Amino acid sequence: MSLQTPPPASIGLPRLIAGGLVRYGLILALVAVFAAFSVVTPTFLTPANLQSILVNNFTLLAIVSVAMTFAVASGGIDLSVGTAMDFASFAFVSLVLAGQPVAVAALAGLAAGAFVGAFNALLISAIGVSPFLATLGTLFIGRSVQQLLTNGGNPVYLPPNGVPEAFRFLGHGTIAGFPVPLAAAIVVIAAAAVVFARTRFGRVILSIGIQPGVVRYSGIAAPAHVAVTFILVGLIAAIAGLILTATVTTYIPSSGNAFLLNAIGATFIGTTLSPLGRPNVGGTVLGALLLSIVANGLLLTDLNFYWQQVGTGTLIFAVLALSFINRKAAGA
Amino acid sequence: MSAEVEFAPSGFSAVEPPPRPVGNFAAAALRFGSLIAFAAILIIFSLTAPYFLSIGNIGNVLGQSAISGVLAIGLTIVLIAGGSNVVTGGIDLSLAANMGLSAAVYVSLTQLGYSDATAIAATILTGALIGTVNAIAVVYAGIVPLLATLAVMNVVAGLELVLTGNTVLPASTPFLSALSASDPFGIPVLAYVLLGFTAITTAIVQYTPLGLRLYAVGEFPDAARAAGLPLRRLLAGAFVASGVSGGIAGILSVSYLSGSTTGAGEMLLPVVVTALLGSVFSRRLVPTVTGTLLSALLVGFLVNGFQLLNISSTLVSGVQGVLILIVVSATTLLRRQEA
Numbered sequence: 297m298s299l300q301t302p303p304p305a306s307i308g309l310p311r312l313i314a315g316g317l318v319r320y321g322l323i324l325a326l327v328a329v330f331a332a333f334s335v336v337t338p339t340f341l342t343p344a345n346l347q348s349i350l351v352n353n354f355t356l357l358a359i360v361s362v363a364m365t366f367a368v369a370s371g372g373i374d375l376s377v378g379t380a381m382d383f384a385s386f387a388f389v390s391l392v393l394a395g396q397p398v399a400v401a402a403l404a405g406l407a408a409g410a411f412v413g414a415f416n417a418l419l420i421s422a423i424g425v426s427p428f429l430a431t432l433g434t435l436f437i438g439r440s441v442q443q444l445l446t447n448g449g450n451p452v453y454l455p456p457n458g459v460p461e462a463f464r465f466l467g468h469g470t471i472a473g474f475p476v477p478l479a480a481a482i483v484v485i486a487a488a489a490v491v492f493a494r495t496r497f498g499r500v501i502l503s504i505g506i507q508p509g510v511v512r513y514s515g516i517a518a519p520a521h522v523a524v525t526f527i528l529v530g531l532i533a534a535i536a537g538l539i540l541t542a543t544v545t546t547y548i549p550s551s552g553n554a555f556l557l558n559a560i561g562a563t564f565i566g567t568t569l570s571p572l573g574r575p576n577v578g579g580t581v582l583g584a585l586l587l588s589i590v591a592n593g594l595l596l597t598d599l600n601f602y603w604q605q606v607g608t609g610t611l612i613f614a615v616l617a618l619s620f621i622n623r624k625a626a627g628a
Numbered sequence: 629m630s631a632e633v634e635f636a637p638s639g640f641s642a643v644e645p646p647p648r649p650v651g652n653f654a655a656a657a658l659r660f661g662s663l664i665a666f667a668a669i670l671i672i673f674s675l676t677a678p679y680f681l682s683i684g685n686i687g688n689v690l691g692q693s694a695i696s697g698v699l700a701i702g703l704t705i706v707l708i709a710g711g712s713n714v715v716t717g718g719i720d721l722s723l724a725a726n727m728g729l730s731a732a733v734y735v736s737l738t739q740l741g742y743s744d745a746t747a748i749a750a751t752i753l754t755g756a757l758i759g760t761v762n763a764i765a766v767v768y769a770g771i772v773p774l775l776a777t778l779a780v781m782n783v784v785a786g787l788e789l790v791l792t793g794n795t796v797l798p799a800s801t802p803f804l805s806a807l808s809a810s811d812p813f814g815i816p817v818l819a820y821v822l823l824g825f826t827a828i829t830t831a832i833v834q835y836t837p838l839g840l841r842l843y844a845v846g847e848f849p850d851a852a853r854a855a856g857l858p859l860r861r862l863l864a865g866a867f868v869a870s871g872v873s874g875g876i877a878g879i880l881s882v883s884y885l886s887g888s889t890t891g892a893g894e895m896l897l898p899v900v901v902t903a904l905l906g907s908v909f910s911r912r913l914v915p916t917v918t919g920t921l922l923s924a925l926l927v928g929f930l931v932n933g934f935q936l937l938n939i940s941s942t943l944v945s946g947v948q949g950v951l952i953l954i955v956v957s958a959t960t961l962l963r964r965q966e967a
Contacts, residue, residue, distance in 0.1 A: 373774075419953060424960040429904065432897065433953035440946025448942055557778060564775050602789035609782030613765070616779060620771040 409534020702873025730878025759871015
């Protein structure tokens with residue numbers, strides 16, 4: 297991931313600076329945040345901490361954000377990504393606990409995530425409910441179902457001595473020194489990037505998000521594409537659910553929802569990277585990276601934990617404001 | 629309730645179908661259908677739980693619905709002025725956090741020895757200030773409301789934590805006691821507050837030219853602009869009004885809980901559901917203040933009936949989810965059928 301140097305901001309034309317901010321606001325923010333934390337906290341710029349950012353903060357958020365990017369690209373939003381994570385996590389842990397092979401349990405987890413996506417797809421494509429409301433309903437129902445399944449929200453633990461090797465490998469293993477969760481995130485990111493850049497499906501999804509009417513009139517089966525998109529969102533979120541479970545060897549009801557707002561934030565911050573403000577995988581990944589760096593860096597400062605939330609929120613707000621003001625100025 | 633999510637560059641897409649004219653059959657059927665469903669729920673509960681239909685219990689439900697009702701009505705104003713598109717149109721996700729911070733401000737001030745009057749003024753000002761930040765972000769910076777209010781929500785929730793240290797702060801003042809009391813019939817004062825608040829906002833939103841303009845801005849922005857309405861000011865005003873309701877809800881929650889507690893954010897999604905559900909109680913399926921009140925009471929009665937019948941409260945969010953999906957699906961299918 298190369299952080300390009302932004303164009304020199306010393307040129308005296310305010311408009312040019314503003315123009316640069318439109319395009320490179322996110323990258324500037326990344327560089328600024330990175331530099332600020334390097335100066336303020338002595339431990340930020342250590343290899344151990346940088347790895348911690350990637351493995352502990354970035355991995356799961358990036359995967360969920362990529363899922364969200366698909367939903368947003370198709371012109372919708374998916375508020376139930378956390379639900380898909382949770383269902384996947386629950387199926388995974390339950391089956392491993394029941395003595396099933398890890399591979400079978402993982403497949404069941406992926407199926408559970410896809411099932412949540414399929415439920416959304418049914419509501420959105422077959423009935424025509426708006427994605428926001430459909431996935432909001434799914435979120436509510438999912439919360440209830442999880443509480444029913446767990447006697448009111450009790451976590452499901454795997455006994456410390458009963459964790460299969462393959463399970464542990466998924467959460468804590470390394471491939472040639474590379475943490476498995478991070479490798480999974482990179483595979484998901486790369487696959488998503490290829491789908492958007494190289495496949496017809498990706499182009500159709502983006503067109504549905506931009507010009508639904510035109511897509512309809514050009515004879516493309518838009519509802520079918522949207523349905524596939526939402527199933528895909530559930531499936532990708534399920535991957536995050538599996539990794540989360542494998543890392544903590546526990547299923548905690550409704551824990552996936554913690555990722556929802558940041559995933560939305562990363563996706564929309566990422567749209568600032570595209571000249572026309574479109575969702576894009578690269579931008580989403582940088583957005584997730586920005587949020588991860590901020591979360592990690594603020595933790596290292598002596599700042600009161602609660603101020604950290606204020607800091608993160610203000611930063612997201614500032615990046616969005618910059619981007620939208622400039623987008624408006626650019627007439628897009 | 630056509631809440632199509634689109635990201636068309638202009639925000640006003642040509643493919644969005646125009647709202648149906650007044651009095652069409654499907655909408656009427658749905659409207660009465662939802663009222664009938666509401667009545668059916670009340671009847672079932674009153675048959676199965678004897679205490680359900682007593683004046684005291686109804687008053688309780690009204691009182692318990694006061695906080696979410698005030699918040700949902702605030703959100704309704706934004707829904708009206710912002711249009712029905714939930715992403716690019718009107719939504720205020722910062723409302724619940726606003727209530728939490730407002731409550732914290734109220735409690736902190738009374739603990740510092742300030743009078744109720746000062747605390748009330750400061751709390752409502754806090755709410756208005758948060759609304760103003762939203763208004764500036766949405767109307768003048770042009771950030772999509774969903775995102776702007778999401779970011780503001782995070783900041784506000786953080787500020788509440790900073791102020792309270794994530795602890796429960798007790799508060800007890802003469803005003804709060806009066807607010808949490810009940811009248812001789814056993815009806816909580818909060819119930820009257822909810823009815824009064826609804827009456828005032830209904831009067832303004834449904835019966836004044838100002839309210840009509842809010843609808844015009846939300847539903848037909850281009851026409852409203854052509855007619856010379858101050859679009860930006862009206863939309864900004866809606867966000868400020870929503871912020872003020874957050875402040876008022878903050879005061880109510882301090883009275884209801886005898887202090888400020890954490891976890892205000894949990895209110896957000898129920899409030900969004902309440903406000904969105906509200907439009908099925910209106911003739912043209914648009915957000916209305918009275919519709920939102922009905923929907924808040926429907927949710928309140930559901931929760932209450934479940935409690936009386938000893939049904940697990942974990943089902944409540946599931947029922948809310950099913951409810952919104954049924955209502956929205958029915959609306960969508962009816963609209964499609966008639967189109």
